[in-house]
Amino acid sequence: MSLLSVESLSKTFQTPSGPVHALRDVSLSVERGECLAVVGESGSGKTTLANMILGILAATSGTIRFDGRELPVRRGPEHRRAIQLVQQNPLSSLNPKRSIGASVRLGLDTYGIGARSERWARVEAALEEVGLPGEMRRRGPSGLSGGQRQRVGIARALACDPELLVLDEPTSALDVLVQARVLRLLNELRAEKRLTYVFITHDLAVVRNVADRVAVFKSGELVETGETARIFTAPEHPYTRSLIGAVPVVDEDELQLRNTLAGEQ
Amino acid sequence: MSALLDIRDLRLGFKGLRGITEVLHGIDLAIAAGERVALVGESGSGKSVTARIILGLLQEARAARVSGAVEFDGRDISTMPARQRAKLRGTEMSMIFQDPTSSLNPTFTIGRQFAEVMRRRQPEMSREACDRRASEMLAEVSIPDPARVLSAYPFQLSGGMNQRVMIAMALVNHPKLLLADEPGTALDVSVQALTLRLMHDLVERHGTAVLFISHNLGVVREFADRVYVIYRGRIVEEGPTRALFDNPGHAYTRALMSAVPRITGAGLPEVPEVSDDFLAPMVRHTGGAA
Secondary structure, three states: OOOEEEEEEEEEEEEOOEEEEEEEEEEEEEOOOOEEEEEOOOOOOHHHHHHHHHOOOOOOEEEEEEOOEEOOOOOOHHHHHHEEEEOOOOOOOOOOOOOHHHHHHHHHHHHOOOOHHHHHHHHHHHHHHOOOOHHHHHOOHHHOOHHHHHHHHHHHHHHOOOOEEEEEOOOOOOOHHHHHHHHHHHHHHHHHHOOEEEEEEOOHHHHHHHOOEEEEEEOOEEEEEEEHHHHOOOOOOHHHHHHHHOOOOOOHHHHHHHHHHHHOO | OOOOEEEEEEEEEEEEOOEEEEEEEEEEEEEOOOOEEEEEOOOOOOHHHHHHHHOOOHHHOOOEEEEEEEEEOOEEOOOOOHHHHHHHEOOOEEEEOOOHHHHOOOOOOHHHHHHHHHHHHOOOOOHHHHHHHHHHHHHHOOOOOHHHHHOOOHHHOOHHHHHHHHHHHHHOOOOOEEEEEOOOOOOOHHHHHHHHHHHHHHHHHHOOEEEEEEOOHHHHHHHOOEEEEEEOOEEEEEEEHHHHHHOOOOHHHHHHHHHOOOOOOOOOOOOOOOOHHHHOOOEEOOOOOO
8 A cells, every 4th residue: 555645636826817736636555665756847836735735725625645544634643743844945934032952842843742851862863864953953043054954844844753755845945965965865764664755856867867757748738757767868848858958967977868768759 | 368257366245243254265256258157156166256246246236255357358347336337237248047937027027127237237118129029039039929028927927938038138139148057947947958058049049148157067067168166155066067077086076976866777886975085186177079
């Protein structure tokens, strides 16, 4: 059974200039331990999908199942704990007036995870899991680098002992050296803890190196889905090919692959 | 060689509460007329402040300490009176920013903003003449309906459209040098790829020299003839694009290159975030252009 399955999910926003179909009849599933990349440009519906998985938005129609059970919009603490978000901008996702530890601990207190007396230890353990010193919990977020902040963001999600992480462009704001290390960390954590990822990104080169499967969205519709290796050797949908064709490449092998994939019409 | 832009031993410090923080530690950088040069580096490396010094903007900041020579077209920008520097901006040199929509004025139409730019060079130009010239430029960046765009406000246009407007506006006065700071980073990849191609063709046609500032190695590889790699306020490597990408010589450049995820799925190698090797002496590629 899939950990997450989305069935005929649609979301329509009513606006003064008429209805906007942000997501149309989308069905997909994510197996436990798998990383599914959700790829698309702005307006493709990828963030709308994430918000519905997280319970931030209600679907217009369709269902989301988690571990076999239908997920309501109003969720109990167990589901909220099990599905955690890692945001794009680690700068704005941490409260500047709280210590790092307090931000990480918030979920533990909210969902009542662990005994009260053990929670600081859990916070320190979560920080150490992402490669930060445990005593960093006493510091504020202002002195941290972008990479450290994103690690704190990941630690905050991990502290709740989640099953599914929704990663919304987790490395798009990071420098390339920092990005490489955070991506490696995410790969390691997934393997170690058997986590499941819904990895939202516009960066296909990142997708190639982190995802097991890819779902390509365009204007609210799922246009192609498949194993990562297949998408990057034989993309079927013209839109997938055009996305691959727009990737900036740095070496000859990549250039050749890109031209081959984008050229086959 | 007489370069269009010749920067020698450029140093910059910012005065703060705890003394002066050094940001640039003696940068040498030259751009020939019509050449497309990239300055690539991570955040905080000093690439954007370098552009602001070339524009003569940082020299006016109170806390900034700028030293070294910045010669543009034979004149030293750093010793020039502020008013002369201001005259160069938008005429002899112009700039394109990361987010086109927020760099255009939302309260004026595109046409009016074009006229304002053109009148910096020719104050007597009539609005009709400005509109005619602006339409020509918009057609050059493949905007199909220039008249509609000229009467529109920036928020009525898409990000990609605004980016093209910015490129056209930056080039309408035939500047000798265009500074492009992370152009299109805020746009979707396919739109970014398209606008970069447009910009590439346009500057080639007009013979405009470009200083292209970016953190994205792939974009740099596609756009520039020559590349400078900057790390913590020092140039660590310089060379023709092809030579530098095929055979990076400096430890920092090599680390950057290996850290970029590839669509060929080469995996994510273990790369240090910082290393003493990154402070090794500069590597210069001589000749060997593609």
